Amino acid sequence: MNYENDFRAAAAGRLPGPVRVKPDRDGPKDIAGCAISGICCTDGQRINGRDIVKSIELMHDRGNGLGGGFAAYGLYPEHADCYALHVMYDNPAAKATAEQFIGETFDIVYKDVIPTRHVPAIRNRPIFNRYFVQPRAAIREHYYEMTDDDIVVWAVMHVNVRIDGAFVFSSGKDCGVFKGVGYPEEIADFFCLEDYQAYTWTAHSRFPTNTTGWWGGAHPFGILDWTVVHNGEISSYGTNRRYLANFGYDCALHTDTEVIAYLFDLLVRKHKLPIEVACTAFAPPLWDVIERMPAKERQLAHAVRMTYAPALLNGPFSILVGFRGGMIALNDRIKLRPMTAASKGKRIYVASEEAAIRVICPQPDKVWQLPAGDPLLVKVDGITNEYVKSNKTDAEKSEQSKTLAGSA
Template sequence: MDRFHEKDISGCGIIGIMEQSGKRFSGRDIITSIASMRERANGLGGGFAAYGIYPEFKRDWCFHMMFENKSAMVQTEEYIRDNYKIVKDEIIPTKEDKSIKYRPLLWRYFLQPKEEKKKLHYDITEEDFVAKTVIEINTRISGAFVASSGKNMGVFKGVGYPEDIGRFYRLEEYEAYIWTAHGRFPTNTVGWWGGAHPFGLLDWSVIHNGEISSYGINKRFLLNYGYVCAFFTDTEVITYLFDLLVRKHKLSFEVAADILTAPFWDDIERQSEEKREISQALRIIYGSALVNGPFSVIVANTNTMVGLNDRIKLRPLVAATSGNKLYIASEESAIREVCPTPDEVWMPKAGEPVIGRLKGKNG
């Protein structure tokens, strides 16, 4: 089976924890929390995203790489060296775990694009240049996969139950201000390491529980804006949609949510005139970016963590706060496992985003 040409469909457990003050904390809690939702996974995929883990390299693009063989690594390094200065590279430290099998070679690189290459690509931003590299590696170099490519963040994922994956990557030794975790229950793909969640591109990470019925058009809508979906996964499409709307079109997460899970026309009719005008325009312009089908999703970037449900709430999502901490999860039990007495617990409404922001920053 061609792993790149299978669309991803899965049921899942998801959790995200954000310390909005920016204070970093260890990965122990997120492992404990996701372990409580073991029933929602089937051992075919688990993963984590962590923000703030490489403060000493926070200006460098960090690529978390998976290589299926040595030649993929050689090819990739050759390609990277052509375009980047490698500030540092090392094996991603892991711990033996009996339940984790057939692991690929895991390596990380801290990179700076070469000045001459930046000049050559004067017409695109540095972000776009990096994104291009990632897509190039993922689609052209067989056996190589970029798990994440942001600054001061990383994605740790693989085939197995998420808590085993977390221990395998020794996440309790890292400190981050945003942690997200995902336990996967795929219904169609044989689990492969790259296909586990989170999906990462630049500093975006996306974890997702659901099946996107609008996938076909979301993908083609993105094509109109130059995004080529290479992996046939829902997370990839959601990541690109956020990248387009938030990074390129400079819309807020709230507006992005109003596009991805647009209010119904009947509800729009009832809005105030001013708001109705905007809602109508959003649906008219971004109709093909409407994400249809059941999903709950947690999207994060350097400054923000957002939880979002589909427009008729067909998948679970619950949120809680405790001090500066924001929790978003598939199940309340997963939150209470690590935060027994939150200040507030609520069920976000369908299509209503829950947004955590770093204090003093704009998301």
């Protein structure tokens, strides 16, 4: 019921306003919104998964148990030069078909079962395997115009679209995704995340609104070493999906977060855009804001909006994007979803709620709210990524470094 007119009338002394009912905080709750959290150790220190689990578990009520997941970087130093394929299978027949294709496409350096433990809340689990691979010489020769990364993307699309009952949910180097149907703390227990070490961790708790909760539909979504966790809803999904199809990306999961991962791969890896420019395409300034910019900035913003209009992410969102060597945090252009950042020494924390940071870092050096549409790019010392570049000036980089260190 809309009480706005009643409130205005009561304020003018014409009639009593409606009774304000005290909310029943112990009764049924409408809980929704998803939760995201991330930790990046900029000195490259590898930490186990306990902190990220503790952080995302604090936001338990933002999800509903239909999806939880984690991404980790620096995960497989013993196979750092191999693509780590994490694959889930519905049945042994799908496993046999997919393994035949993987064996024909790649040299398998090592393969094993992804370790799991019994968790009563986890039901109807798929079969999980992982493969550390390199494209075969014959495949490289046959697809001579494609890079190794291109071959991996093509292979992932083939499995996910053409092999029924098989899904590659992680395909990068020295990184891995662990996800499924359940609360994130249950998924962490299921995949034994306390046994893994990584310099960057991201996490997600899901409250699906438009799609069913299933194992492949949980976050993070990834392609190569890009992984995305997302709180919000992308109403431009149809436009984004059709745009990506022009470049060979098949969106097999019908979820908005999947297109974000592919768009990062397309604009940053394939089109070689700096991170800030790619993020401007995803969350561009409004036209009236662009018209008030200085000439040089206006020219760039106008060109990006015109060229990459189908890549615009319309709707409320906050996202954390992991990549080999760092992490990106980005809000929509009017900040319709919460996201807080903090720093402590050489660690950067980002989460949907400040409490999720303070539960693992009680006294951060600095806490701040991320501005709308302006990406936070965090990079790990000593780890280079040829695709991830910044267009910030040295002075701007210095200022951001001061901010991250808590001295600004």
